[in-house]
Amino acid sequence: MKRDSRLSWVLHALIHMxxxxxxxxxxxxxxxxxxxxxxxxxxxxxxxxxxxxRSVKGPGGGWSLCCDPEKTxxxxxxxxxxxxxxxxxxxxxxxxxxxxEAAVNxxxxxxxxxxxxxxxxxxxxxxLADLLTDFEGPDGDFFGHRxxxxx
Amino acid sequence: MKRDSRLSWVLHALIHMxxxxxxxxxxxxxxxxxxxxxxxxxxxxxxxxxxxxRSVKGPGGGWSLCCDPEKTxxxxxxxxxxxxxxxxxxxxxxxxxxxxEAAVNxxxxxxxxxxxxxxxxxxxxxxLADLLTDFEGPDGDFFGHRxxxxx
DNA sequence: GTTTCATGTAACTTTGTATATTACGTAATT
DNA sequence: AATTACGTAATATACAAAGTTACATGAAAC
Numbered sequence: 001m002k003r004d005s006r007l008s009w010v011l012h013a014l015i016h017m018x019x020x021x022x023x024x025x026x027x028x029x030x031x032x033x034x035x036x037x038x039x040x041x042x043x044x045x046x047x048x049x050x051x052x053x054r055s056v057k058g059p060g061g062g063w064s065l066c067c068d069p070e071k072t073x074x075x076x077x078x079x080x081x082x083x084x085x086x087x088x089x090x091x092x093x094x095x096x097x098x099x100x101e102a103a104v105n106x107x108x109x110x111x112x113x114x115x116x117x118x119x120x121x122x123x124x125x126x127x128l129a130d131l132l133t134d135f136e137g138p139d140g141d142f143f144g145h146r147x148x149x150x151x
Numbered sequence: 152m153k154r155d156s157r158l159s160w161v162l163h164a165l166i167h168m169x170x171x172x173x174x175x176x177x178x179x180x181x182x183x184x185x186x187x188x189x190x191x192x193x194x195x196x197x198x199x200x201x202x203x204x205r206s207v208k209g210p211g212g213g214w215s216l217c218c219d220p221e222k223t224x225x226x227x228x229x230x231x232x233x234x235x236x237x238x239x240x241x242x243x244x245x246x247x248x249x250x251x252e253a254a255v256n257x258x259x260x261x262x263x264x265x266x267x268x269x270x271x272x273x274x275x276x277x278x279l280a281d282l283l284t285d286f287e288g289p290d291g292d293f294f295g296h297r298x299x300x301x302x
Numbered sequence: 303g304t305t306t307c308a309t310g311t312a313a314c315t316t317t318g319t320a321t322a323t324t325a326c327g328t329a330a331t332t
Numbered sequence: 333a334a335t336t337a338c339g340t341a342a343t344a345t346a347c348a349a350a351g352t353t354a355c356a357t358g359a360a361a362c
């Protein structure tokens with residue numbers, strides 16, 4: 001089953017952005033995240049609409065963080081990205097007429113709801129600030145990425 | 152994200168099979184589960200290889216349960232179907248060189264592992280027998296399905 | 303004010319996965 | 333032998349995520 005990795009690379013992007021004193025273009029981010037500039041714009045656009053980042057057009061423009069890392073939880077980010085369900089499994093029919101199928105659905109949904117609540121609670125616990133303290137990055141570099149490829 | 156609903160409809164099928172005193176053909180099951188006979192054979196084949204059901208060829212043949220419902224957990228069934236991960240989200244890069252991305256991955260994986268363990272534990276708790284006691288089905292009918300369409 | 307840089311977005315293409323379908327082989331029953 | 337039903341490879345379809353192209357809009361610099 002194909003996994004949605006947007007939360008993963010958006011976090012990666014936000015942390016790098018928080019370390020940068022200038023705004024970062026979609027092209028640069030796309031290079032760092034190994035994806036496409038348009039995908040970056042589409043995805044970061046959701047965060048901008050939620051007030052988490054700012055985008056500036058024109059020369060010197062790009063993306064920059066404008067939220068408090070202490071107050072931004074992974075759960076919030078996940079929701080902003082468009083919660084399409086956390087699980088790779090699910091019931092076949094939402095409102096079955098068959099009593100057996102209804103019983104199966106009840107049991108499965110119950111178990112999944114519980115696990116989902118736990119995961120959301122964990123994501124709620126973790127903030128961008130937590131991720132920032134997870135490592136020591138020497139000031140001034142980009143933790144493995146480069147602004148531009150060597151000429 | 153597209154969800155795998157095989158566990159859901161396999162459970163549905165197994166319970167109906169457990170109520171039947173004769174074996175049930177792939178075509179009949181496909182009708183009940185609203186899927187394709189070949190898909191049924193492929194999927195039930197995995198259960199047969201695990202010793203949970205039996206298949207018989209030729210006239211009067213088909214599929215029948217040959218496991219103890221008390222001892223067959225949903226977790227076991229899930230594993231037999233080929234555990235391809237329970238979550239619809241995941242990390243973008245498995246072994247990143249970037250320290251930031253590694254930190255992100257650690258946090259996300261940790262939260263997901265915990266939730267996965269909970270869900271697997273819940274699925275381990277539920278047996279086919281539990282599902283059978285979830286409803287009262289009058290003897291002799293098929294809880295909403297028919298053997299064959301009305302002529 | 304026009305050139306350049308960068309986002310905004312619609313439209314389209316590619317890719318990956320699950321499911322469905324076709325076709326035919328094999329085994330068992332009558 | 334004819335029929336029934338599973339076994340399975342090969343192919344097609346459906347759909348969603350991601351990538352790409354193309355062009356419009358806006359901001360800055362000269």
